[in-house]
Amino acid sequence: MANLHGNTDRHTSEDMPLDINQAQSSDSILETRSLTRDFGQMRAVDNVNLDVKAGEVFGLLGPNGAGKSTTIKMLTTLLPPSTGSAAIAGLDVVRQASLIRRVIGYVPQALSADGSLTGYENLLIFSKLYDIPRKHREPRIWDVLEFMGLQDAAHRLVRQYSGGMIRRLEVAQAMLHQPQVLFLDEPTVGLDPLARSYVWALVKQLRAEYGTTIILTTHFLEEADSLCDRVAIMQAGKVVVTGIPSELKASLNRENTTLDDVFIHYTGDQITTGGTNYREVSRTRRTARRLG
Numbered sequence: 001m002a003n004l005h006g007n008t009d010r011h012t013s014e015d016m017p018l019d020i021n022q023a024q025s026s027d028s029i030l031e032t033r034s035l036t037r038d039f040g041q042m043r044a045v046d047n048v049n050l051d052v053k054a055g056e057v058f059g060l061l062g063p064n065g066a067g068k069s070t071t072i073k074m075l076t077t078l079l080p081p082s083t084g085s086a087a088i089a090g091l092d093v094v095r096q097a098s099l100i101r102r103v104i105g106y107v108p109q110a111l112s113a114d115g116s117l118t119g120y121e122n123l124l125i126f127s128k129l130y131d132i133p134r135k136h137r138e139p140r141i142w143d144v145l146e147f148m149g150l151q152d153a154a155h156r157l158v159r160q161y162s163g164g165m166i167r168r169l170e171v172a173q174a175m176l177h178q179p180q181v182l183f184l185d186e187p188t189v190g191l192d193p194l195a196r197s198y199v200w201a202l203v204k205q206l207r208a209e210y211g212t213t214i215i216l217t218t219h220f221l222e223e224a225d226s227l228c229d230r231v232a233i234m235q236a237g238k239v240v241v242t243g244i245p246s247e248l249k250a251s252l253n254r255e256n257t258t259l260d261d262v263f264i265h266y267t268g269d270q271i272t273t274g275g276t277n278y279r280e281v282s283r284t285r286r287t288a289r290r291l292g
């Protein structure tokens, strides 16, 4: 393993990925081993090894097209890996997919709430999808509505919600069955700063009150710095570095280092550029517009 401290040369993808605190797999709730996904000739996720501890907020960072969403889709059983393996709470994502779905929640980038229904109705549908027993549904729905600060809007149509309220409803949907691990794929894309800070507060509260392990992707490095216990930076399908944000920043041995500096150091890229194609841009803009 390369020595991170004092090394200010740009990291290349040929190097071994760095892990500056080397999580032990024994207390991991999520593990991937050589997780790989190909789309035809294109390798979207390339031999990714991750260990996430129970109760951590873990950030997956990387430029557009780095492989973050594809990784999340494999972990949430929506896409089978080409090779390699992944386990959550000791369950294999391929062989035990239906059991995995009971212990995870997932908020995708694309809209997952139906605008023509009320918030309550959306939650009722999810409570049935999650097989929550009939007598527990209503109290559970009111619990999550209250937790997300949406109880007064419960019977309003979702199309009348603000972008921030829709995001909170989507997190509520994903939390109904009290998952051990919650995946948030760009939870604050398209939100204004106030709504974004509300979502940050919610993530912190979820972890504090329920001990939920949270795995999020984001393009906002300030957000990752504020929320995440550890981050992994991906580039071209590989994890190039994993670590605690403060230690990653300190390791550059520069004054006033931000996570942006760390990101540029390891990827040589500004997070808003590089590898972007029309499909990705239009998807992000579509999501932002629908939330906005």
Ligand SMILES: Nc1ncnc2c1ncn2[C@@H]1O[C@H](COP(=O)(O)OP(=O)(O)OP(=O)(O)O)[C@@H](O)[C@H]1O
Pocket: 039, 042, 044, 062, 063, 064, 065, 066, 067, 068, 069, 070, 071, 277, 280
């Ligand atoms: N279904 C698919 N078919 C073909 N290629 C795909 C598919 N899904 C993703 N890709 C490609 O795989 C690569 C990784 O995409 P992915 O969406 O995982 O990146 P990302 O890091 O999540 O990017 P973004 O930050 O833009 O969401 C990209 O080159 C993308 O074009």
